[in-house]
Amino acid sequence: MFRYPGVLRRSLSEIGELRRRMHALVVAEASGGIIDGNSVAAVVAAKRAVGSGSVSMLVCGEGSDVKSAPSGVGKVFVAAGSGMKNPVAETLAPVVLKLQKENSFTHLLAAATTFGKNVMPRVAAKLDSSQVSDIVSVEGSNEYVRPIYAGNALARVKSSDAVQVITVRGTAFGKSEGDTTEFEKVTLTSDEENKLSSWESEQLTDSGERPELTSARVVVSGGRGLKSGDNFRLIEELADTMSGAVGATRAAVDDGYCPNDMQVGQTGKVVAPELYIAVGLSGAVQHLAGMKDSKTIVAINKDPEAPIFTVADYGLVSDLFEAVPELTSALKK
Numbered sequence: 438m439f440r441y442p443g444v445l446r447r448s449l450s451e452i453g454e455l456r457r458r459m460h461a462l463v464v465a466e467a468s469g470g471i472i473d474g475n476s477v478a479a480v481v482a483a484k485r486a487v488g489s490g491s492v493s494m495l496v497c498g499e500g501s502d503v504k505s506a507p508s509g510v511g512k513v514f515v516a517a518g519s520g521m522k523n524p525v526a527e528t529l530a531p532v533v534l535k536l537q538k539e540n541s542f543t544h545l546l547a548a549a550t551t552f553g554k555n556v557m558p559r560v561a562a563k564l565d566s567s568q569v570s571d572i573v574s575v576e577g578s579n580e581y582v583r584p585i586y587a588g589n590a591l592a593r594v595k596s597s598d599a600v601q602v603i604t605v606r607g608t609a610f611g612k613s614e615g616d617t618t619e620f621e622k623v624t625l626t627s628d629e630e631n632k633l634s635s636w637e638s639e640q641l642t643d644s645g646e647r648p649e650l651t652s653a654r655v656v657v658s659g660g661r662g663l664k665s666g667d668n669f670r671l672i673e674e675l676a677d678t679m680s681g682a683v684g685a686t687r688a689a690v691d692d693g694y695c696p697n698d699m700q701v702g703q704t705g706k707v708v709a710p711e712l713y714i715a716v717g718l719s720g721a722v723q724h725l726a727g728m729k730d731s732k733t734i735v736a737i738n739k740d741p742e743a744p745i746f747t748v749a750d751y752g753l754v755s756d757l758f759e760a761v762p763e764l765t766s767a768l769k770k
Contacts, residue, residue: 458490458543459486459487459488459490459543459544459578460487460490460491460492460493460540460541460542460543460544461483461484461486461487461490461491461492461493461542461543461544461545461546462492462493462494462495462514462533462536462537462540462542462544462545462546463476463479463480463483463492463493463494463495463510463546463547464495464529464533464545464546464547464553464556464557465479465480465494465495465496465547465548466548466550466552466553467496467498467503469502470502470503470504471503472494472496472503472506472507473548473550474607474612474651474652475548475549475550475605475607475651476494476547476548476607477507477612477613478548478605478606478607478608478609478610478611478612479546479547479548479553479605479607479610480492480494480507480509480510480613481507481610481611481612481613482546482572482575482603482605482610483544483546484509484613485575486544486546486575486577486578486601486603487543487544487578488578490543491511491512492509492510492511493510493511493512493513493514493536493540493542494506494507494510494512494513494514495513495514495515495516495532495533495536496513496514496515496516497515497516497517497521497522497524497529497532498521498522498523498524503515506620507613508613509613510620511620511621512620512621512622512623513620513621513622513623514536514623514624514625515622515623515624515625516529516532516625517624517625518625524556525555525634525635526555526556526558526559526634527559527633527634529556530556530559530560530563532625533545533556533560534560534563534564535625536625537564537600542600543599543600543601544600544601544603545557545560545600545601545602545603546602546603546604546605547603547604547605548604548605548607549570549571549604549605549606549607549707550607553604553605554570554604557602557603557604560602561602564598564600564602566596566598566599566600566601566602567596567598567602568602568603568604569581569583569594569596569601569602569603569604570583570603570604571583571584571604571605571606572603572604572605572606572609573591573606573609574609576593579595579596579597579601580593580594580595580596581593581594581595581596581603582594584606584726587703587722587723587725587726588703588725588726588729589722589726606707607651607707608651608707608708608709608730609709609730647676647677647680647681647682647683648680648681648682649682650682650683650684650698650699650701650706650708651706651707651708653681653682653708653710654680654681654710654711654712655676655679655680655681655682655710655711655712655713655714656676656681656682656683656684656701656708656710656712656713656714656728656731657672657675657676657679657681657682657683657684657714657716658672658683658684658685658686658701658713658714658715658716658718658728659671659672659683659684659685659686659689659694659695659716659717659718660685660686660688660689660715660716660717660718660719660724661686661688661689661692661694661717661718661719662716662717662718662719662738662739662757663689663694663716663717663757665694666693666694666695668694668758669683669685669689669694669695671716671757671758671761671762671765672716672761674765675714675716675761675764675765675768678765678768678769679712679768681710681712681714682710683695683699684699684700684701684706684708684728685699685700685701686700686701686702686718686721686724687700687702687704687705687721687723687724688718688721689718690705701724701727701728702721702723702724702725702726702727702728703722703723703724703726703727704723705727706727707726707727707728707730708727708728708731709728709730709731709732710731710732711731711732711733712731712732712733712735713728713731713733713734713735714735714736714737715728715734715735715736715737715738715745715749716737716738716757716761717737717738717757718738718745719738719740719743719744719745720736720743720744720745720746720747720748721744722744725744725745725748729748733750733751734748734749734750734751735749735750735751735752735753736749736751736752736753737752737753737755737757737760737761738752738753738754738757739754739755739756739757740754741754
């Protein structure tokens with residue numbers, strides 16, 4: 438048999454040993470001591486990537502009083518200091534880099550949320566690594582699947598970087614089962630000088646008793662067909678009858694019908710609820726990229742040629758101003 442020169446051959450036992458030496462760090466989001474669901478999904482992805490290797494977690498800000506961590510996390514690092522209450526990439530990235538250097542982490546992961554998309558590219562640039570973004574599957578210790586072309590195709594990519602920097606699509610990974618109460622908590626103090634950016638403020642939309650959009654079991658979304666922001670009450674009433682969340686298209690957000698944290702799509706939030714009801718929206722490819730993984734899709738639109746009907750499990754060709762109130766009334770009975 439001809440052997441290519443320079444090719445390193447490893448036995449299965451050697452490969453297994455390499456995976457045992459791998460260590461992952463998940464840069465997590467937390468509030469009130471509770472780890473965000475998307476960060477929990479990142480832990481699941483990390484465990485699949487490193488096999489029997491270890492998984493650690495870094496939390497900061499309001500997450501510093503975390504009392505429990507997702508199953509499989511052996512060590513929780515807590516970042517303290519003046520810049521850690523509301524961290525930006527320029528203050529948090531040095532902490533991640535320091536931890537990586539001291540602990541020889543082979544994988545650095547975060548959820549593909551606004552937070553993760555802000556911090557991880559800076560970490561990757563500092564490490565001279567090529568970030569693998571928005572993965573939906575882990576095929577090996579350095580091989581992943583991620584959507585491309587607005588989710589119309591899936592690409593299998595392999596990273597050759599010594600330190601792999603990854604963001605994870607939270608809806609693509611199941612939740613870690615059970616919590617671990619036994620973990621080592623290490624407090625870090627960081628007062629990294631940051632003259633590049635600063636935290637100013639944030640305005641959070643109060644969704645009341647509605648669930649958070651990315652974790653809701655039911656999502657009702659509206660588009661430009663609602664014609665005004667006042668008409669979004671029809672969407673809200675329908676969602677409330679099913680204890681669901683309210684979403685919107687980019688067109689509806691751009692027209693000022695609702696705030697941008699309700700946007701579902703390629704440039705908004707990615708959701709995968711059990712039931713997704715699309716009301717008065719055409720189904721542009723950018724919107725489909727954020728919701729087509731929903732278990733059941735119901736579309737209500739007066740245009741029978743609307744693209745949304747091509748992905749819908751159930752479609753109703755009707756005027757939404759008649760159909761939605763009737764559906765809401767029927768659900769209340």
